[in-house]
Amino acid sequence: MIEVEGLSRRYGETMAVDSLSFTAEDGLVTGFVGPNGAGKSTTLRILLGLERPDGGSACIDGHPYGALDRPMSRVGALLDAGWVHPGRSARAHLRWLSQVGRIDADRVDTVLTRVGLDGVADRRVGGYSLGMRQRLGLAGALLGEPAHLVLDEPLNGLDPDGVHWMRRFIRHYAECGNAVLVSSHLLSEMSLTADRLVVIGRGSLIGQYDTDEFVRSMSATSIRVRVDRPEVLRDAACTRGWAVEATGAGALALSDPAGGLDTPSVGRVCFAAGLRVDELTEVRGSLEDAFLAATGDVLDYRSPETGHAVDAPPAAVRTEAAG
Ligand SMILES: Nc1ncnc2c1ncn2[C@@H]1O[C@H](COP(=O)(O)OP(=O)(O)OP(=O)(O)O)[C@@H](O)[C@H]1O
CATH class of the missing domain: 3.40.50.300 (P-loop containing nucleotide triphosphate hydrolases)
Structure with missing residues (x-):
């Protein structure tokens, strides 16, 4: 060891x-x-x-x-x-x-x-x-x-x-x-x-x-869903406090800021609203996304496209040592 x-x-x-x-x-x-x-x-x-x-x-x-x-x-x-x-x-x-x-x-x-x-x-x-x-x-x-x-x-x-x-x-x-x-x-x-x-x-x-x-835990999970009446789903999602984002091809990306949103939950909401579901997919962030989410505030050097100075002042470092 x-x-x-x-x-x-x-x-x-x-x-x-x-x-x-x-x-x-x-x-x-x-x-x-x-x-x-x-x-x-x-x-x-x-x-x-x-x-x-x-x-x-x-x-x-x-x-x-x-x-x-x-x-x-x-x-x-x-x-x-x-x-x-x-x-x-x-x-x-x-x-x-x-x-x-x-x-x-x-x-x-x-x-x-x-x-x-x-x-x-x-x-x-x-x-x-x-x-x-x-x-x-x-x-x-x-x-x-x-x-x-x-x-x-x-x-x-x-x-x-x-x-x-x-x-x-x-x-x-x-x-x-x-x-x-x-x-x-x-x-x-x-x-x-x-x-x-x-x-x-x-x-x-x-x-x-x-x-x-x-x-x-570190990468955002969202649910990509395509239904026949997206505006109905948008209202139902907002009522539950979920974030809604329009993506290409008429699909919506739903996520729960509190975490834990999964495809069965979204499927049940669609069913209750009488919507026809054409697509229901979990979209996981990559490890690179997770890494950036975890280390984004402690980078010494950043790519130019992020728009941040290389010598940006240090931010507090999170030190939760998960088991
Ligand atoms: N011999 C040294 N003299 C002065 N500063 C040093 C020395 N070695 C490392 N450092 C500094 O200590 C910090 C940590 O460097 P280190 O090489 O351990 O990081 P790293 O995570 O391995 O980086 P990289 O992924 O770029 O190799 C950096 O700011 C680096 O400039």
């Missing part, structure tokens, strides 16, 4: 990580998500003993990285796929890593095969694509047959086949009883990969959620 407790790290004026607490449990893939500059990489660097926190702790199976006996067999890490010496082959790089980590050199061939690089193992890494370097980074992480994995943006640079492969690999690793902590900006991908989400903004926890619960 990976446990982060009250972790803080400041760089000058910037509070990169601010009293952050979360867990990544054995047997689960935990997605670690937040906007640019949220503090994900800093947290992972502290977890892996590459930086010291100003306060709090980050532990793997109850110990900070520096106190682990044979750390490469406790936790495998993929932090930056770009750091391998370009003149080295993948095999030479992994042999060097195995020597440093006092790991049996026989593991090198095993991990090369496991990540699908056995056919190109003697080529210089400088000629590798980013996707191949990600696979090599993962091979390095696996050298010590670690109990747990910590992966920073492992899907970067992978083609669709590579993304599919990485997703299955990550899921399988967790299903074997290991904790897998994965940071990613690809939230739609995380919804397919992660069991749990730890969402952070400006260094602070926004919440920990089951992935399904996160999408359900």
